[in-house]
Amino acid sequence: MHKLRRVKGSPSGYLAEIIDCKSGDRGDRLEALKSRLANRYAVLEAAYTVADLGGVAVSTWTPAARSDLLHCYESTVKSLETLKSLIKQRQPEGLRDLCPYCGIGPAVQFDHYLPKARYPEFSVHSYNLVPCCGPCNGLKSETWLEAGVRVFLNIYIDSLPTAPMLKPSVTWSIRGGRSVPKVSYALVRPAHFRAGKFRIIEKHFEKLELLDRYKDQSHSEFTILRDAALAREANTVATLRRFLLQFLERRKETLGPLNWKVALYEELITHRPFLGECLAT
Ligand SMILES: [Zn+2]
Numbered sequence: 001m002h003k004l005r006r007v008k009g010s011p012s013g014y015l016a017e018i019i020d021c022k023s024g025d026r027g028d029r030l031e032a033l034k035s036r037l038a039n040r041y042a043v044l045e046a047a048y049t050v051a052d053l054g055g056v057a058v059s060t061w062t063p064a065a066r067s068d069l070l071h072c073y074e075s076t077v078k079s080l081e082t083l084k085s086l087i088k089q090r091q092p093e094g095l096r097d098l099c100p101y102c103g104i105g106p107a108v109q110f111d112h113y114l115p116k117a118r119y120p121e122f123s124v125h126s127y128n129l130v131p132c133c134g135p136c137n138g139l140k141s142e143t144w145l146e147a148g149v150r151v152f153l154n155i156y157i158d159s160l161p162t163a164p165m166l167k168p169s170v171t172w173s174i175r176g177g178r179s180v181p182k183v184s185y186a187l188v189r190p191a192h193f194r195a196g197k198f199r200i201i202e203k204h205f206e207k208l209e210l211l212d213r214y215k216d217q218s219h220s221e222f223t224i225l226r227d228a229a230l231a232r233e234a235n236t237v238a239t240l241r242r243f244l245l246q247f248l249e250r251r252k253e254t255l256g257p258l259n260w261k262v263a264l265y266e267e268l269i270t271h272r273p274f275l276g277e278c279l280a281t
Contacts, residue, residue: 004131
């Protein structure tokens, strides 16, 4: 999980470029909506804060207007592709292709933070487009509020702790003559991170089933880490630990302290059974 930077440039400038690509009756209808769209864009941008974003009211559109607004996103034109590409390029290189909601999968889709089914006018608003993975996009779906309160992190503006917030627990069992780890995760509020701010993180984890998804991913990460250690032919606990710490530091630098892999690696490196498993070949 990591923060995203907002793309530079005016959201209404990107919208105008997309509308300019539309021709015929649809182009004329969208052109006629421009002033209302400018008002709606101003409403969203004024409310684009942690405190106010959940209060953006739904606006009513005719079926034709709604269809035209959704078409702006659903029909690919060069200016939309350019906008999507700029959003991804704005992110740091090591994180550009990683889903910011989970940190597991590649960011191959775009989530509409305010769901486009309810807010079709923001279907191509640059602040509303979040590159993410398919599972996160599917799980988030059209939900974003519960009792008027946001239940997913807006990764452009919400605060994230700077200290780790995932605590993996590793137990070992013998399978096929080898020690095999079983990993589960707990979400913990770091000291000095306010409970009120942490509530949305807890909801985000719950709705995106992150603790279970990290658990499912952990065995392959264990294998990657062990194979990396074995490839280095580290044959004492001291040399192995030194190598693993370097491996961890490199990933922490790229992925940040909140990433689930980083949390797992930090936990495994302190585990005697894991070190023993790496040395037992
Ligand atoms: Zn994801």
